[in-house]
Amino acid sequence: MPIIEKWLISKTHLFERLESLSREQTVIAPVRQSDGEVSFQPIRSADEITLEYVNELHPPKRFLQPVFEPLFTFNLGGARPQLTAAPPPSPQILFGVRSCDVQGFRHMDGFFSGAFKDDLYWQRRNQTTVISMACLQPADTCFCICCNGGPYLSDGFDLQLTDLGELFLAEVGSSKGAAIVQTCDRQSAGDKEERHRQALMQACDEKMIPTAYLAKAVIAITNQRVDEKLWEEMGLECFSCGGCTHVCPCCTCFEVLDHRETEKTGLRFRCWDSCQYAGFTREASGHNPRAQSKERVKRRFYHKLSFAYIQADGHPGCVGCGRCITVCQAFGLLDMAAVVKRIRREGQMVAE
């Protein structure tokens, strides 16, 4: 366990720092929109930042894996086609990211590593400073304590803030985080602040309705002992809208397409895709191994909860953010919390 430096910094001062940093790089922070919703947006002034938010519906994963991302441009006009790699991304600070979403970033880090390291992702990731915000107040859909997703973290952030009123308790997780703290007026945090934070976190824990007991679903899915009838039932309930995967901090699937801007020029890009779409596995011949919705729902939960994936990733493909509960069109039937409950209560085949 690394020894984490803890400081007390003034809120106003940090906001001023963010404002001046926004002249040099993109600073993304929670901003209240005209419709009242809070959304992560680039800011130019500290006045735009709000701390009155639980979490935004669209996870900040889009700042690491954009919905639409050019891979390269091509020009077919010359003697030989010219391919030009997409320009490297510029540095960015993500301020106010919730713990669950930081855990989502770490899931993405693992997935985009390995033998085929995704340099496009890592270029962006390495240019990103994550200032996370420990949660004092959960939403009624939050279940991060079931998934090791929060409400606060011991590592994975560059800087973790806990709101103590006038001051932030700031925990330094990396040299990028240290660089920001070093430019702020600060004083060392002691046991008193640590106890204050512990009390706040415990209160947050207690307010959470822990609805997602994953263990039994993990075992049933891993051993392929979920009753086929339950998948069929869920397949009929699912609208295949892909909402659950789009808001999931752990979902990373993408499609790759070519787009021509003129007859001779254009680009190849990747964009978010969803395993819940009927066309996701459709082959050119028309053959589709997951033509039925039940097979796609099953796939989603196999990826998130089977032991094979948990072993490879080190954790389940869920951080307990609860967004799938909010977006699911089949109200209350097909989100993570509902499905693990249904598998636990009614979906297991009797052991032979």
Add this chain to the structure above:
Amino acid sequence: MNGMQKLYLPQLAVIDQIVDETADTKTFTMHFDNPHYNAEFRYLSGQFVEASVLGVGEAPFGFCSNPNRTGTFAVTVRAIGRVTRAMHAMHPGDLLGIRAPLGNHFPLQEVQGYDILFVAGGIGLPPLRSLIEPMLDMREKFGRFTILYGARTPADRVYKTRLEEWAQRKDLTLLQTVDVPDETWNGPVGVVTTLFERTHIDPAATVAFTCGPPVMIRFVIQDLLAMGFPEDHIISTLERYMKCGVGKCGHCAIGHKYICVDGPVFSWRQIKKLPER
């Protein structure tokens, strides 16, 4: 050039030759435009390429050529979707984008000393040809060598000249069958599994490689198991809609295996453990 090059940026390849195999299938032989890259390029039987028609898209194809013959490589392509139809409209001298080699490969050293059985259906022969030919380069390392090939009609067979050459060889047995014969056909009629009874197979001493339509593979594997083949002596390839070729886009996942990096070559022992088949 940044490191993205190795993942998503294709290398340009020049088409040297296009051969019509059947009414809807052509073989493209090509080499990389960059001479240094082309000289260094190596691949193994069973691996595949991601081929781009720039501005149209990218699609995966197994190598059909002999990896021992460096300098060029080939893929056999059936016109069935957007990219493949665009490829069929191309001419020698045209340029494709190629990312390769991708995926795992057939066992070659490991199966020395065994009898070898190939069971191919229609356009399943191309990836197996990339293994048959290097094996024939060292024919003495293997026991009995049998190739069973089934197609819908005689005209639907790919590599007709090569099949003639194989048929002339004394050191291998080639048996062919078609579902629907025409006036040129004197050979057997029926599905490829009907050829099993015309051959001498010693399951304990044989490794079988099978590739073809999913329904054919299912019946072939069923028959091989019934003959007593060990599960890891039955080698096949799995196919799925595939985009990135490097285990990231998610399309080709079956269970926790990604066909593009963990495959496309799998033994029956591995395939039967997958939660979806």
